[in-house]
Amino acid sequence: LRVFSGLETWRSPNFFYPVKGVLGYSDAFFINGLVHSSFRKLGMDQFHAYLTTLITFAFAGYFGLCFLLRKFLKLPHFLCILGGILFVISNQAYMICISSHPQLLVFWLTPLMCVLFFSYMCNSNRLHIKGWISGGLFSVILPLICFSSFYTGWFFILISSVLLAVFFCFTYFDFSKRISITKFEMEGRLKIDLHRFFNETMKFLSAHRFQLFFFSFLLMCMFAPFFITYIPVKGEGRRFSEIIPMLPQLGDFINVGYHNLIWGDMLKAIFPDLNVRPYYWELWNGFPWLMLTIFSITLCFSVFRTDTETEQVNSNKKIENDKINYKKIINCLGITIVLFILLLIKVDKFSMWWMVFKFVPGGDAIRAVFRIALLLSLPVIIIVMIAMRNLWFRCAKIQNLTVKVFFQALFGLLCAILICEQFNKAPYGNLSRSHEIRVLNQFPPPPEDIQTFFFSDPINPKDPWEFHQIDAMLIAQKYNIPTIHGYSGLWPPDWPLTKRINDADYIFSVNSWLRANNLEKGVYSLNGRGKEWGEKHEFNDNVAAYSFGKTIEFSQKMNSEKYLSGGWHHCEQWGRWTAGEKSRLLLRLEEKPANDIVMTAEVTPFINEKHPVQKVLISVNDEDAGEYLFDIKKPATTLSVHIPHTWISSTNIIDIEITLPDACSPKELGLSDDARVLGLGFRTIKFTLKQP
Numbered sequence: 074l075r076v077f078s079g080l081e082t083w084r085s086p087n088f089f090y091p092v093k094g095v096l097g098y099s100d101a102f103f104i105n106g107l108v109h110s111s112f113r114k115l116g117m118d119q120f121h122a123y124l125t126t127l128i129t130f131a132f133a134g135y136f137g138l139c140f141l142l143r144k145f146l147k148l149p150h151f152l153c154i155l156g157g158i159l160f161v162i163s164n165q166a167y168m169i170c171i172s173s174h175p176q177l178l179v180f181w182l183t184p185l186m187c188v189l190f191f192s193y194m195c196n197s198n199r200l201h202i203k204g205w206i207s208g209g210l211f212s213v214i215l216p217l218i219c220f221s222s223f224y225t226g227w228f229f230i231l232i233s234s235v236l237l238a239v240f241f242c243f244t245y246f247d248f249s250k251r252i253s254i255t256k257f258e259m260e261g262r263l264k265i266d267l268h269r270f271f272n273e274t275m276k277f278l279s280a281h282r283f284q285l286f287f288f289s290f291l292l293m294c295m296f297a298p299f300f301i302t303y304i305p306v307k308g309e310g311r312r313f314s315e316i317i318p319m320l321p322q323l324g325d326f327i328n329v330g331y332h333n334l335i336w337g338d339m340l341k342a343i344f345p346d347l348n349v350r351p352y353y354w355e356l357w358n359g360f361p362w363l364m365l366t367i368f369s370i371t372l373c374f375s376v377f378r379t380d381t382e383t384e385q386v387n388s389n390k391k392i393e394n395d396k397i398n399y400k401k402i403i404n405c406l407g408i409t410i411v412l413f414i415l416l417l418i419k420v421d422k423f424s425m426w427w428m429v430f431k432f433v434p435g436g437d438a439i440r441a442v443f444r445i446a447l448l449l450s451l452p453v454i455i456i457v458m459i460a461m462r463n464l465w466f467r468c469a470k471i472q473n474l475t476v477k478v479f480f481q482a483l484f485g486l487l488c489a490i491l492i493c494e495q496f497n498k499a500p501y502g503n504l505s506r507s508h509e510i511r512v513l514n515q516f517p518p519p520p521e522d523i524q525t526f527f528f529s530d531p532i533n534p535k536d537p538w539e540f541h542q543i544d545a546m547l548i549a550q551k552y553n554i555p556t557i558h559g560y561s562g563l564w565p566p567d568w569p570l571t572k573r574i575n576d577a578d579y580i581f582s583v584n585s586w587l588r589a590n591n592l593e594k595g596v597y598s599l600n601g602r603g604k605e606w607g608e609k610h611e612f613n614d615n616v617a618a619y620s621f622g623k624t625i626e627f628s629q630k631m632n633s634e635k636y637l638s639g640g641w642h643h644c645e646q647w648g649r650w651t652a653g654e655k656s657r658l659l660l661r662l663e664e665k666p667a668n669d670i671v672m673t674a675e676v677t678p679f680i681n682e683k684h685p686v687q688k689v690l691i692s693v694n695d696e697d698a699g700e701y702l703f704d705i706k707k708p709a710t711t712l713s714v715h716i717p718h719t720w721i722s723s724t725n726i727i728d729i730e731i732t733l734p735d736a737c738s739p740k741e742l743g744l745s746d747d748a749r750v751l752g753l754g755f756r757t758i759k760f761t762l763k764q765p
Contacts (some may be wrong), residue, residue, distance in 0.1 A: 097306035134181025309435030524595025
């Protein structure tokens with residue numbers, strides 16, 4: 074709504090100010106935003122509009138799956154309704170909601186994508202208008218799903234690709250006849266199958282070339298906003314070591330969480346330590362036990378059943394034009410799911426997901442891998458509904474009325490348990506709409522000359538740091554003013570506010586960001602608890618004071634943090650590395666120097682056999698203080714810089730900029746998976762007056 078009103082540019086919302094293109098550090102929520110904006114236009118506040126948006130997506134998922142099951146799988150109406158309910162209230166969807174990842178709920182649009190795909194395949198004749206509409210809508214909505222939620226779009230494309238590969242194998246390669254034949258015969262049949270597959274594929278592509286070219290062109294045009302947003306901020310990708318803790322073990326596929334209504338207590342009794350693991354909340358995405366049991370039994374019977382008879386839509390009436398090979402559907406969907414289970418399973422620190430991470434484009438951007446279970450729930454539900462259909466028709470064939478009623482009652486009980494096992498006892502959400510609106514309305518309008526703001530005191534000091542960031546973002550939106558605060562899965566390089574507002578070094582982190590981005594005018598603080606705007610922020614009073622002869626220890630965070638002004642990695646036990654090609658130090662001398670100053674630093678240059686030289690350029694208060702060269706042939710661990718006293722202004726500020734044109738990462742050199750850009754490691758630094 075703010076973008077369409079001209080209040081913000083679509084790639085640069087008003088947080089992480091003044092960085093441009095910060096939308097690339099987050100999911101864009103594009104489809105969510107379109108629906109949400111519509112409800113805001115109708116007069117709803119942001120909280121009501123948010124809930125109504127989720128309800129809208131839920132209805133889309135329900136009706137989408139009902140239509141898919143009825144139109145293309147010809148299932149009975151009551152099973153279509155049951156499948157739609159299971160999909161919307163699935164245990165995975167609930168866990169995603171309580172984990173505060175609502176962007177993933179665009180997965181409720183995946184049945185619609187399946188409907189559009191099958192509709193195109195059924196009407197792919199170039200003269201058939203339904204085929205053009207279905208293919209066109211598919212080409213438009215898929216990029217928008219990726220733009221709204223990268224995880225959802227990427228998982229959908231990956232699962233669909235594997236499913237199509239499995240489908241082609243079952244369609245063009247007859248595995249049932251290859252058990253008892255010789256190797257020579259097998260090779261001959263394989264060549265024939267490959268030849269048939271190639272010919273039919275080329276025939277289809279040739280017959281639909283203009284249509285497919287149009288869809289491809291439309292697809293790339295719709296992907297343009299996605300690429301424009303995310304490619305400029307794409308970094309080195311994640312390390313596989315970040316992903317390992319979030320990969321499931323075999324038992325996690327039944328891990329429905331301790332709050333599950335039916336299975337939670339039993340799960341806790343069998344596996345009492347599930348919630349002591351790192352990122353345990355990302356491993357709650359297992360399948361309810363009855364659903365998983367029906368899926369497993371159905372798949373085993375289908376795969377190992379020897380008959381290949383095609384199932385009929387109706388057991389009493391044979392409709393020649395509506396034959397559906399349920400066995401093939403179960404086999405294709407089921408084997409696809411099993412393949413993903415094998416890819417995901419972690420044994421110790423090993424997982425075959427490494428192949429996806431390494432070789433599939435975009436795989437190194439996915440950290441919470443087990444969220445893929447959200448999309449795998451769709452094929453699981455489809456298989457379970459086909460199994461329930463087969464069971465229902467078998468019950469209908471029973472002649473004995475008493476036995477028939479008994480099995481139909483048992484069937485109803487199974488349906489009830491399938492629904493109940495999706496429910497959870499844990500509360501959903503902990504926000505009070507009335508409280509949030511009341512708090513936001515207590516803040517007065519900002520000063521007229523404000524350029525940006527930051528919290529000097531949080532609304533609730535007990536909240537975690539991300540709550541502080543979100544509070545600032547809500548106020549920024551309310552009054553249409555930018556804030557240096559922000560929250561996302563990733564954040565801009567060198568953004569230092571990943572800490573609580575009441576931490577001792579918070580104000581120094583604020584100052585370092587303001588100076589690094591030349592924000593010296595119109596900066597105001599906001600007292601969250603007092604609900605009032607502070608005075609215009611002044612810098613000099615907040616620059617850390619330094620007395621000559623004091624040693625700054627970079628291995629002790631509280632000693633060095635206050636002097637840092639951007640371009641530094643996190644503190645380590647030995648010291649601290651510079652980050653990127655520029656780093657800054659900022660301090661205020663307690664007294665005006667009468668003589669020149671000598672800066673002496675104990676350093677560790679990032680040099681090795683593959684990177685033998687590190688050049689360092691130093692400037693002090695925008696004056697060139699010299700160039701220094703660290704060479705592996707002449708190792709040195711001391712850096713000494715002469716600073717004339719005439720460079721120090723009346724403010725007694727020393728602003729040191731360290732430029733490292735040769736900085737690089739160990740990953741670039743093939744030394745490790747460490748993607749941090751390193752140049753010079755600082756252990757200590759000290760400023761002394763030069764003797765006359």
